[in-house]
């Protein structure tokens with residue numbers, strides 16, 4: 001099992017090009033199943049989750065070539081409709097293939113997906129939405145069997161009880177080639193959903209309203225292949241910004257997605273960290289000690305503060321001056337990183353969905369284990385600002401979402417090596 005050995009205390013400084021987005025590349029890769037032709041995805045991040053997605057495509061009969069920054073996917077030969085259990089368990093986004101397989105084949109067999117353990121992550125909204133679109137679903141022996149008796153889903157009016165990102169994406173994927181119109185009310189508004197829709201429109205889909213809470217999809221007969229550039233990863237961006245703030249450095253983030261990162265930046269600015277935006281770049285500079293954030297930091301669906309950036313911001317605030325309070329409203333169990341931060345000397349008290357972070361003067365290196373993707377990244381942020389050496393194990397979690405993590409951190413002057 002690999003680990004990162006991180007020696008803290010170096011001020012990070014330099015410029016980086018932001019990687020492509022994990023959370024939009026995965027549903028887009030699923031969407032290539034619907035295209036009758038070759039899709040070329042540019043700026044596709046090289047991540048273990050992307051490799052898992054390509055293995056799913058291969059087992060369904062697609063040809064998928066991944067080379068640095070590009071994925072070339074040919075779905076003409078798709079013949080399968082079952083995703084084996086071991087591939088379903090590799091990541092949460094395996095569930096996103098359901099909508100696309102149903103759209104292409106009219107039938108699919110899956111099992112409960114894996115992914116980060118952030119509390120219970122049911123798929124009830126996904127299944128209820130498919131049922132409304134004419135899909136028969138049965139569950140036996142751990143397999144979920146979905147079948148559309150007529151072979152083609154029909155449009156439906158679906159009102160989500162919560163703006164779930166994955167459910168919104170799955171409905172869109174199933175609806176683009178369904179018969180008739182699908183309307184999603186209370187749809188998720190995350191930028192990655194807009195990226196998926198831009199890709200699908202380039203393949204010939206008719207979608208309106210993405211980025212708003214009412215999305216209307218008019219089913220078309222067929223989609224064709226296209227060349228598409230995946231948006232930059234706003235959460236990787238937030239991670240490197242938090243790292244700079246925590247270590248007292250200077251960063252130029254090139255190819256940044258500025259308006260999409262705004263909900264994170266507007267909170268971080270309250271710490272006194274200097275953030276300047278120009279020409280598609282974000283410039284970050286930390287001067288004196290960060291101030292704690294006065295208002296409660298509440299994670300909310302976009303355009304609220306992103307749950308995926310909660311842990312990395314917390315790591316920057318553990319040595320801030322004063323007390324900051326977090327409220328996690330998206331997942332039941334997204335404070336699993338706090339035990340490691342406490343082991344490093346942080347003063348954090350978790351009470352249900354609230355975490356109170358009292359700033360300390362210093363934290364220290366320790367032997368810790370990544371618990372999940374963003375929690376693991378947060379531990380690396382803390383380790384880079386700590387005194388002494390941290391051994392961070394279970395880094396396969398970090399590899400799921402950060403491309404060449406140690407190379408990026410080293411290029412900024414951070415002392416990190418993989419062992």
Ligand code: EPU
Nearest residue numbers: 023093120121122123124125126164165166167330331373
């Ligand atoms: N939920 C249900 N039933 C469902 C679906 C969701 O109760 O059928 C609940 C979840 O349990 C959770 C809430 O709704 O409490 C939000 O879940 P959502 O469906 O919005 O999240 P997701 O699609 O599973 C995506 C990202 C997550 C990100 C969330 C929220 C991907 C692959 N994952 O997850 O990213 O935190 O949206 O923005 O896009 C990460 O990148 O580290 C990550 C976890």
